Each structure stands twice: as C-alpha cells, then as structure tokens.
Amino acid sequence: MSSESSLFSHRWLPALLLAPLMLLIVLFFYVPVFQAFYWSFFLEQPFGGGSEFVGLQNFQRVLSDPEFWGATGRTVVFMLTASSLAVVVPLMLAIAADRKIGMSYPARNILVWPKGIAGASIGVVFAFIFNPFVGLMAPLNSLFPGLWNPGIDGTDAFITLVSAHVWSGIPFNFVILLAGLRSIPPTMYQAAAMDGAGPWRRIFDVQLPLIMPQLFLTFVLEFTESITSVFALIDTITGGGPGGSTTLLVYKIYVDGFRGFDLSGASTQTAILMVFVLLLAACQFFFIGRRINYER
C-alpha cells in the first residue's frame, strides 16, 4: 500500500470539519488584523460615523507623537528586562529542580500554581503588597520616608510590574525548561563526568547547550507574552502612571481607542505593534534560530 492511500478521500467532509474553527478564525482573527491595517489609512469616526481615506497621515501623526515613542521605548525596556528575568529565573529553578534532592518534588508542584491565577488578580495582590502605606515596604518607609512609593516614583512602579510579570511567567517557562532538561540522556552526564567535568561544569557544558531549543522557544514566546499580557498588570497595579511612566504600547492603544475614541490612532498603533511583533519573531528565527543545533 502506498502512503497516499493511508488517507481518506472525501469531497466535502474535510471542509465541513474545518469550517467551524475556520469561520471563527476568519471572523475574529483575520478580519480584525486586516481591519487594523485598513483603518490605519483612514480617518475613522468613532463607532460608525463614516470614514475618509487619508493615506499616510495617521502614521505621520502617530510617528510624530512623543508619547508614542515614549510608550514604545518603555515597551522595549520592559520586554528586555521582564522577559529575560522571566526566562532566567525559571531556568535556574529548573536546573535546581532537575537534581534529585528533597526540595525538587514540592518545587515542581508549587511552581505551577501561578498558572491558575489571573494576571489581573495577582496585579490586585501586588498592588496591595507593594502599597507604600500598608504593604511590605511600609515599615521601611516610616524609617526612611520616600524610600518606596510606586504611586510617585516611576522606577518603583516599573519594578512592581516586572516582579509581578516574572511571578506569573514562572509556570510555563519552568515546565518547558524542566522537560528539556529531563530529556537529556543520562549517558551525556556520565560521559562528561568521565572526562572530569563536575556538576557545576556540566551545567554550562552539557545542560545549557542541550536545552538551547527550549530556551530559544521560551524566549520567542516570552517576548510577545511580555508585550501583551502586561496589560492586566498595568491596569490593576499602576493604571499607566505615575505620570505615564508605565504606559506601555498595549495600554496606550487601549486608552486611545476605548477612552479617547481615537480609532484611527489606535488602529495605526495596533498595526505598528503587529508589524513589530512579527518582525521580532522573524528576526529571532532567522538570526538566532539558525545557530541552534537541534540534533542530540
């Protein structure tokens, strides 16, 4: 029997099976994506008041807006700091949990818990814990007034956001990296040990090189994740403040679109953000992805 015959032939059944998901994806993914690009060339009246083709004027307006560049800069800073921490912290924990020690069993269980806590819920909790008057830092604040106040100091607010993001990012990255570590064949360790490599040395010479595919993947996903999922944290912890110091692009788009009713501006920024995300992923695949050896 040829491999071709190990498939069903049917005229309309496969189309019927695919139709429901495809319909939803076209309606709620491709149409919105297309519309964001389409609207970025039109001046759109809020909520159905007609539209007018304006060419690149929306882009000119957005790109000459210092607030847009501020939000973009903060997005890049957040992406780099938060996502590298959100990969490195789980990486260290995964390497530790991969060892046969008493702590690794409870750790494997507990470190998955944040997956069940919504970003907005942990945002509400962190807003309380880092509250300058009743939170964790309140005793220190009464000793050294003005030491910690995320409501006034933009850096403090930023730190709160990053620590909340790392908190909720632990489960996914930890599980992926640990799965990668556990799939390394024990003979690799034995061979390295024969060559005189101790357990510390093996982290850098055996484990890290061999989980490069997983590490690369967590980074690719984490970059997009940090840009988008931060919305819930910003909305519950800082509200974009103080003084716009935590207004990242995804939050600015929401504020412009749903509070300012500037649909053209919001769509234009959405289109720019989409291109940015896609370019980022493409760059990672072409420039870093190629150098990773997937063979074992």
Place this chain on the structure above:
Amino acid sequence: MVENARSINIVASILLAIGILYIVGPLYLTLSTASQSYEYMLRNGLAWVPGTELFANMGKVIHDTRIPVQMLNSMIVAFSNALATCALSFLSAYAIVYFRIRWAGVAFALILATIMLPLDIRVITTYQVASNIFSPLNAVLDFTGLNSLIEMAFGSPVQLELSVLDTHFGLVAPLVAHGTGTFLFRQFFMTLPKDLFKAARMDGAGPIRFLIDILLPLARASFASLFVLTFLSGWTQYLWPLVGASTPDMQTAVVGLARLVPDADGQVPDFPMIMAGAVLVSLVPLTMIAVLQRFLVQGLVLSEK
C-alpha cells in the same frame, strides 16, 4: 552515578526554597490579610498572621458585590472556551491529518498563524467586529458591488447587524479563534502508527467511525490536557472580557475583582475584603491545578513541541 555533589545540591535547595517562597509568599499574604478585619489592616498594614475574619470578609464579597454572578460568568466562559476549543480543534486537526486535501498545508498555516498575534494586541478591531459580526459580510457586499445590484432589485441594500458584545458567546468566540489546540492534536495524530489507520480501513471503518471509535478514545489524555489549559486561559482572561462586556452582570470574576479597588486615591481601600475576593476568584482554577496538575504540565509541554 556516585560523586560528591554536595555544594551544588545545597545551592539548588536554597534556590528552590527562594523560588517557593516567591510563589507562595504573595498567596500567603493574600490569605492572611483576607482573614483580618479592616481596622486591623489600618493599624498594622498587611497581616503576617491569619485572623478570624476570613468568612466575614468573604460574606461581604458575596453579599455586597457582583462577584458571585461574575464567577458564574467566568465558569460559563472558561467551560465553553475549553469545550469548544477541544471539539473544534479536534475536528480540524482530524481533517488536516487524515484527509487527502490539497490545501491542508495552507489551512494549517492559516490556523497556526493565530498564535503569533494574541487577542490583546488586536483588541480594538476585534471589538468592532464583535459589535456587528455581519460587518465583514456587509463590507464584502459593498465592495463587490453586489449590494448595488441588490438595491436595484429589491429597493434597499443588505445591511445585516448583530452585536455579540455583552453576550457569553461574544466573550468566548474570540478566545476559541486560536491555533494551539489544532497544533496539539495534529502533533498527537502524527505520533500514531500508520498501521492503525490501515487496519481500521481494512475492517471497513469510514471516516466518521474511525474518528469516533478509534481516535476519540486514544486522544483522551490530549483532550484532558487541552481542556485544563483552555479552561485556565478562559478563566484568567482580562482585557477581552473588560471591553467585551460592559454591564457588571456580564463581566467575568477577574474583571469584577479588579473593579473592587476604588480608582480614587484618599482613603485606604478595604484590602481585607479585596483580598478575600482574590481568594474566592482564584479558588476554582487553583483547585483545578491541584487536581489535574499532571494534565496541565503535559499540556504545557505538548503545546510547545
């Protein structure tokens, strides 16, 4: 392998202890503060020791806020998201893997591309589509000129309107429009031996029978993993339910919880009550993780391969 690994084991234990503390710490502080009174919190700040007010605070949340209704909404959204994603992804992966269709690769690529741009990025225009799900159809009719033909024939153009905002369907549908499930089932189908298919065909099984009697029972573990994953993701959504539902009675519990914190500064908010709300809202997903952890971990790993 026998070797002296004491130093690294000690460091590893310390690291894991810090990690556990980092995860559990905020959860513990949430619970202990939720069990103290508002006056205690005003005097002492956040509570390190549990008090006796937990049920009183939870009672306040249940009686004075819309959280109970919103938890029901969350339940409906999370459950239907999980169910619909499982069913639709299973069917589409089946069509892509087991049928001889020329456009299978294209269909799979179109589905997979949804992973690249999350809902949070395209929320503005998704909202527009949800406010009238026939708007794409109207636009196509206008653009192709069909509408002017219809206008000539019947006197008025076709302008259908149906908003799914403020409905459970509207809250769920954009979440289901996602490719992870199809990807997961496709990976699973690829690992099944080809002989399984051949044997089933030889016994005279058609496409439907093969799907129901052979694939469905085999895919039980994949279903469980995807179900846990999508249930949790449905429950923890924030931005979409925030804009997709405008009345408190249609909002989900996570949005309702965030609304408990007053916007204006000034008086210190009733944090024990808010923390009791956070405990209530997280109870369902945390229980789910505790019971179905094996499937969650499996699902996370599978969705990545």
